[in-house]
Amino acid sequence: MNLNELSILSLYSAMAVYALAFISFAFDLAKRSAAVKTADEAAGLAALSAVPVGVGAVNGMQTAGSTGNLDSGKPAGTIVNRISARIANDAATPYGRSKSLRIGVSLTVLAWAIHLMADVLRGFAAGRVPWANMYEFAMTGTLLIVTVFLIVLTRADLRFLGTFVTGMVLVLLGIAALRFYVEVAPLPPALQSAWLVIHVFVASLGTGFFALGFALSVVQLLQFRREALVATAGRVRLRFLATLPSAATLENLAYRVHIIGFILWTFTLMAGSIWAEKAWGRYWGWDTKEVWTFIIWTIYAGYIHARATRGWRGSRSAWLAIVGFSAVMFNFGVVNVFFKGLHAYSGL
Amino acid sequence: MSRPSDHYDSPAPAPASDDVTQPRLGLIGWLRWFWRQLTNMRTALFLLLLLAIAAVPGSLVPQRSSDPNGVTQYFADNPDLAPVLDKIQAFDVYSSAWFSAIYLLLFISLIGCVIPRTKHHFQALRAQPPRTPARLVRLAGFTERTAPAGTDAAAAVDSARSLLKKSGYRVALFDSAPRGGSREFSASAERGYLRETGNLVFHFALVGILITVGFGSGFGFSGQRVLVEGQTFVNTLLAYDSFSPGRFFTDSSLEPYKLTLDDFSVTYETQNLKAYGQAIDYSAAVSVTRRGEALQTGVVKVNAPMRTGGTDVYLLGNGYAPSITVKDPNGVVVFTDAVPFLPQDANLTSLGVIKVPDGLSEQLGMIGFFYPTQAASSTGAFYSSYPDLEYPMLTLNIYSGDLGLNAGVPTSVYSLNTDKMTRLTGGKTGVKSLELKPGETQQLPNGLGSVTFNDAHPGAAANDFSGSVLRFASFDIHHDPTQVWVLSFAVLALLGLLTSLFVPRRRVWVKAIEHDDGTLTLEYAGLARGEDPALEAAVTDIADRHGRLLVSSTSAVPATEQN
Ligand code: HEM
Numbered sequence: 001m002n003l004n005e006l007s008i009l010s011l012y013s014a015m016a017v018y019a020l021a022f023i024s025f026a027f028d029l030a031k032r033s034a035a036v037k038t039a040d041e042a043a044g045l046a047a048l049s050a051v052p053v054g055v056g057a058v059n060g061m062q063t064a065g066s067t068g069n070l071d072s073g074k075p076a077g078t079i080v081n082r083i084s085a086r087i088a089n090d091a092a093t094p095y096g097r098s099k100s101l102r103i104g105v106s107l108t109v110l111a112w113a114i115h116l117m118a119d120v121l122r123g124f125a126a127g128r129v130p131w132a133n134m135y136e137f138a139m140t141g142t143l144l145i146v147t148v149f150l151i152v153l154t155r156a157d158l159r160f161l162g163t164f165v166t167g168m169v170l171v172l173l174g175i176a177a178l179r180f181y182v183e184v185a186p187l188p189p190a191l192q193s194a195w196l197v198i199h200v201f202v203a204s205l206g207t208g209f210f211a212l213g214f215a216l217s218v219v220q221l222l223q224f225r226r227e228a229l230v231a232t233a234g235r236v237r238l239r240f241l242a243t244l245p246s247a248a249t250l251e252n253l254a255y256r257v258h259i260i261g262f263i264l265w266t267f268t269l270m271a272g273s274i275w276a277e278k279a280w281g282r283y284w285g286w287d288t289k290e291v292w293t294f295i296i297w298t299i300y301a302g303y304i305h306a307r308a309t310r311g312w313r314g315s316r317s318a319w320l321a322i323v324g325f326s327a328v329m330f331n332f333g334v335v336n337v338f339f340k341g342l343h344a345y346s347g348l
Numbered sequence: 349m350s351r352p353s354d355h356y357d358s359p360a361p362a363p364a365s366d367d368v369t370q371p372r373l374g375l376i377g378w379l380r381w382f383w384r385q386l387t388n389m390r391t392a393l394f395l396l397l398l399l400a401i402a403a404v405p406g407s408l409v410p411q412r413s414s415d416p417n418g419v420t421q422y423f424a425d426n427p428d429l430a431p432v433l434d435k436i437q438a439f440d441v442y443s444s445a446w447f448s449a450i451y452l453l454l455f456i457s458l459i460g461c462v463i464p465r466t467k468h469h470f471q472a473l474r475a476q477p478p479r480t481p482a483r484l485v486r487l488a489g490f491t492e493r494t495a496p497a498g499t500d501a502a503a504a505v506d507s508a509r510s511l512l513k514k515s516g517y518r519v520a521l522f523d524s525a526p527r528g529g530s531r532e533f534s535a536s537a538e539r540g541y542l543r544e545t546g547n548l549v550f551h552f553a554l555v556g557i558l559i560t561v562g563f564g565s566g567f568g569f570s571g572q573r574v575l576v577e578g579q580t581f582v583n584t585l586l587a588y589d590s591f592s593p594g595r596f597f598t599d600s601s602l603e604p605y606k607l608t609l610d611d612f613s614v615t616y617e618t619q620n621l622k623a624y625g626q627a628i629d630y631s632a633a634v635s636v637t638r639r640g641e642a643l644q645t646g647v648v649k650v651n652a653p654m655r656t657g658g659t660d661v662y663l664l665g666n667g668y669a670p671s672i673t674v675k676d677p678n679g680v681v682v683f684t685d686a687v688p689f690l691p692q693d694a695n696l697t698s699l700g701v702i703k704v705p706d707g708l709s710e711q712l713g714m715i716g717f718f719y720p721t722q723a724a725s726s727t728g729a730f731y732s733s734y735p736d737l738e739y740p741m742l743t744l745n746i747y748s749g750d751l752g753l754n755a756g757v758p759t760s761v762y763s764l765n766t767d768k769m770t771r772l773t774g775g776k777t778g779v780k781s782l783e784l785k786p787g788e789t790q791q792l793p794n795g796l797g798s799v800t801f802n803d804a805h806p807g808a809a810a811n812d813f814s815g816s817v818l819r820f821a822s823f824d825i826h827h828d829p830t831q832v833w834v835l836s837f838a839v840l841a842l843l844g845l846l847t848s849l850f851v852p853r854r855r856v857w858v859k860a861i862e863h864d865d866g867t868l869t870l871e872y873a874g875l876a877r878g879e880d881p882a883l884e885a886a887v888t889d890i891a892d893r894h895g896r897l898l899v900s901s902t903s904a905v906p907a908t909e910q911n
Contacts, residue, residue: 291407
């Protein structure tokens, strides 16, 4: 068995473990829903109307952060000042870490390690960085999505996004393995550049942050709807939402993840221009791929502005983040494969 | 407020009773109203999103700037739709009136937004932090501590000041009149002015990029030139195959250096059978002579341009240039040249055109196919099975008649207009197309003369064709004086972005309240100015450090009271 075959074997193994992780995370969501139902029933209707206090009305950093701190008698250090603490603390229905959640995280780490091995083996098989065609972009890009997710987990408890992250990575890897697979080939002269290493890597890393930001924005929108329903005593279908942070906290988290993604994307744009100047003699030529990189950059600049514009914070800016990530996926999946341009490197 | 009025951080808008809604506004009033609309956040957001949307069509429809052949093809494929699209400048989206209008409005809005902010920021940089609010309780990170006994209020606030100063805050001290029996000293501190500076630098750098790209590029030029191995090019206007000057370009700015393509070599993959024959390296060995200087040699590669004589030389394309000689029936040479053939596929099946306008009884045109490694399919059609010269073969279809060169219409050297010509070989003529290997000569039909496929390396062994056909390289030669500027502005923008997104701007207050009973309460609180996730942690941290500072300074004095 050669290195590439070993890489393929690892990739399929990683996908199998991701699938198990996905199931565990899905179990966890189901358990959350059940816990919320029990809590609701126990507390009765009276509790239901009490839930939104201190959650729904909050919008903006200062107020969101200070709600827990009015009790000045608390000794220093226990004050709620860490975002991770806030995530756990401002859920409507408190909920610990279920066993399935912990199993899901462990499986994700395991799958990530196998995935990393698949990626590294592919790199060794090719004798270069493993991101020079669609199959390899997908493999490395999804690896970075999971890496970003796992790193963020050490700083903020976003385990509840596990279903989304593993699910998305699984789908992308499936498409990559079945539709984008190409044999190991040496780099064509156009790709032999240090900028391939930098530009594509940073773009993939940026995509990892955008993916996480997208997930947070989607949950933010769902949570916003839940909060509105609860406020008007409506019926909430996705019960597990009650165990997640408030829409305002989710929005702040999403914003922070997005600005890191945006900075990486800005760098991608610049590095790409420098490379284009070296390879094609002009730094910007409105080639289809350049156009889409620009469109994505502009949408996220819009998102950042929206967050600072009265009337656009909250749900509207979340929608912009969703549009932005759709453009990222479109750029990867559709522009690479179907659009004509100088960036004809999909290898398909 | 420095920010636009609809920035979320600005005071809430006044009720809509202002003069904007009054019917008689006057010209100045309207202009002012328009300006205010243009420079608010909502307009900027709208224009940004509009710009994103407006950029989309240019990726769906081929653009003249990046894909002129695609545009021609589009016109051929969609004869009804294309002219309509052309009317709305769909083939020149990025220089179209509507696209330009959007980004110009956006940048006017940007300038109109950033200038007042800059003014305000300069004032803020010189101003003192504002007075401490009367009540800190409702502010972020509010912390209340009891000072160690024996602490003096003024001294406590003073030590808070040095602590804050060390952490990069600008501090002002206040001493408020006694209120209900207690006296208050306070320190008001602010930090993170760099955040706004970064934001302004970022926006200004964007303007810088736009201006340099817009005006500066007018001073440059770009030109293309094809060189066959052994050929020399002199950097003058006439020597270019195609040339596009910027608006302010004058040809006196061309330095007439000489550039010779000495050798063009290609390396092919031979180890990896899955990618066998894939090109892995193109190298153009060139020599350059600048006026008054000795000859210098260099290599131009893809991704590695050569900078010389104020220009950048890029390697763009390459292929084979079979050398062909045509003689009349008496053996007099009427044409001899190496003709660049355009590659048609990965194995370099190449297509070329030879035009012989003079010297024969009729004008002669030939459409040639060149196969570096010729192979035949089951139907008998030729193709190339490998891009290097293993078994080279040239086939020629001969046409005679009017080449159409005198009509005054510019014609491409890569295409033959056969409208007024008669086909002499191939197709339905029943005459076989000419097939030539390097070094071979064949007679032209109708006794017109002969054609020879010259061997570029005649001394080689019988089945070694590796040097038998010359290669050509196509070079792009550019001069763009703005590149350095654009890069500098881009780096500035990135740095500005980093500072403005990661430097927290915040206010912190420390208040010492003396009570009648002699105890001293310390209050700490902060206020975020923009996104500031770590604010509360920072306030707590200041309170902790201040507490330790006070403890150590009071324990130095003999304790008078224990608690
Ligand atoms: C070419 C157009 C523009 C682009 C690409 C752009 C991009 C950005 C980006 C990336 C940021 C976030 C980074 C930072 O804070 O420095 C930002 C912030 C900001 N922009 Fe722009 N901008 C543009 C035009 C404008 C215009 C026209 C205005 C004024 C109406 C404006 C006002 C602001 C303000 C006030 C902020 C601070 C937002 C905050 O407080 O978080 N920008 N802009």
